[in-house]
Amino acid sequence: MKQKRKELIETAIKLFADKGFQATSVQDIVSSYGISKGAFYNYFSSKEELLIDIFKHYHEKLNNKILEIDSLSITSREKYKNRIQLQFKYFMKHRDFIVMYFREQNQSINEELRNLLNEHAFRMLEKEEALLMDSYGEDLRPYISDLVLICMGIRNAYMKITVFDGVVLDPDRMASFIMERIDDIVEGLKKGGKDPLLSKGQFTKYTSSLMTNRQIVLENLSAMKDTLESLDIAEGKREELRNVIHYLMEENNKKEIKKYIFQGMLANFKPIEQLDSYRIEIAKALDIELL
Incomplete structure (x- = not known):
């Protein structure tokens, strides 16, 4: 990232953290940084684009550090502990961003940012569950949803007093x-x-609410692919359907999804009852009628 762009982002973060996004104008940002409005628009097309770039920048930095932990040859429990340690160090170092993050998480100003925040929250919950299961074993499975929320609550409480309230x-x-x-x-x-307080179904319903339509489509296509391998069908037909799923996954990654392609291609799975629930969820996400 160019140095001036980075400095402009850091200036904006401080203002957004202090005043909030809505109350901070482009003029406030350029006056604080010491450039003209024209110069600002050389870097960002709008204040909204600046905010989205801020979140993408800091999420990428944090995710890269998490990936470094995941690549270490240590136990899952040690990885989980290292992630907790990393989060507190990172949040303390980037306090202004974290304050802004939680402010805008509750007052998101557009769909793109809301989807970005939800996607990040979904992936963190997904990884949290996987690490806890790996750390403590299958005996924990009935209680995993409750444990995920308990662990998040403990960390959030300590984050509040350290990052927000300044307790050292x-x-x-x-x-x-x-x-x-x-x-x-x-x-x-x-x-x-x-008995568990929170059922797996209740937790899944909650996490699903964080997913974007593209994520819902991808999750269901992946589940279709896994289910397909266990079905008692001719290998030639299985390979044909594998190719259809792969094609739809690629289509889902394109900037603009062609809904008519999904509508036509999903008809290939209609005769297979075990895959019907996935077709229905994909159709709901894309707001299309199944053929």
Whole structure:
């Protein structure tokens, strides 16, 4: 990223964190940074584009650091602990961005930003669940939805007092302390013999509400692909349907989805009852009528 563009983003973040997005004008940003409005529009077409670029920039930075942790040859529990440690260090370092993030998360100004925030939240929840399952084993499965929310609640509470309220705590100690408390909670869940509070269906319904239509389409196409492999059908027909799914996945990645292609191609799966629920969900997401 060019240095001036980066500095302009950092200036805007401070203003958005202090005043909010709606209350901050382009004139406020350029006056604070010391350039003209004309110069601003050399970098961004609008204030909205600037805000979206800010989120993309910081999400990419955080995700790259998370990928570094995921690539380490350590246990899943150690990866989970390192992710907690990383989050607190990153959030403290980029406090202005985090304050702005939570402000705009509740007051999103357009669909593109809302989709970006929801996609990030969905992926974080998805990874959280996978890491907890890998860390604590299959015995935890009935309680995984409750545990995900409990763990998020603990971290968010400590984030509030450290990032938002300025209480000074060491990130390394916090990560160790929180992991020990999660160990205690997991042990209690496994020994308690109580029914889960949150069902898997309820949690899935919640996480699905965070998904964009493209994500819903992709998730259902992926599920169709997996289900297809277990069906008792001729191999030639299976390969034909694999190719249809692959084609639709590519179509889903295009800038503009051609709905009529999905409408026509999904008809190939109509005779297979086991795949019908996926067809229906894709049709709902794209607002098309199944043939």
